[in-house]
Amino acid sequence: MPTSRPADPGHNYIALLNEIVTILGATKLGFYPFLTRSGTDIAPYGVGQDAPVGTSSDEAGAVALESEFDPLPLNGINAYYFDSSTNNHINCGDDADFSHGNGTVDTAFSLGAWIMPTEALGTARTILAKYGSTANLEEYDFRFDTSGNLVLELHNATPSTSEIGTGASDVIVPFAWNFVVATYDGTEATPGVHLYRNASDTLASGATTETGAYVAMEDTASGFLIGARDATGTPAQEFEGYMALPFVTGKELTAAEVSQLYDLGRRLIGLK
Secondary structure, three states: OOOOOOOOOOOOOHHHHHHHHHHHHOOEEEEEEOOOOOOOOEOOOOOOOOOOOOEEEEEOOEHHHHHHHOOOOOOEEEEEEOHHHHHOOEEEOHHHOOOOOOOOOOOEEEEEEEEEOOOOOOOOEEEEEEOOOOOEEEEEEEEEOOOOOOEEEEHHHEEEEEEEOOOOOOOOOOOOOEEEEEEEOOOOOOOOEEEOHHHHHHHOOOOOOEEOOOOOOOOOOOOEOOOOOOOOOOEOOOOEEEEEEEEEEEOOOOOHHHHHHHHHHHHHOOOO
């Protein structure tokens, strides 16, 4: 599998993580920098953080990181390998911090991660989602499609309607690190969605495609999953490859903030 350069013993990764937290803000923050290499608990990070601990999982439930996720040490953090054939994902459960709509109005949010897909394009893969495809549990799904375009789906569960933003100007590159971010301004009547790859906006227009009469996302019982969508028993669109530094936050990140996160992440990944 592709690797990164060895960690620099003098690298102050805690200071860089703290800079990331400052940019992400303290509103509905869920930031998981993958600091552990064993066990099942994936702790969130950041002052004022109240998102729940995640659990490394497959279709049967909790699994040890060291047995299935093959953690890759970087500069003070780790990248985890998500194997779609064994349904690997991280289940952070249902929490108010992960929902950004109440069925009537939406609120702004952003989510993102560093990803290195280890397969050719051709399969839709979820990066981060709070989305169960049964029992009206859909909220949002951040993924890339079969062509490698970034996609953010905002879903109004009852009735089933949606707004979907799809990037077009820059696609995912397999076997290389990609910094991917989706932002939403929370204006459900005229949604503004932006999708970034390596700090370049692939949906500069902010336009989405509406299916049905979308009103707003609902606060459902669906769990927030890293590397898949749906429930632990039936994970779908499982990611294939390495992932690091995933986050969700209750603010619309600006292009300048995405650029800052890209620069900080490159230093943590070992690309700079």
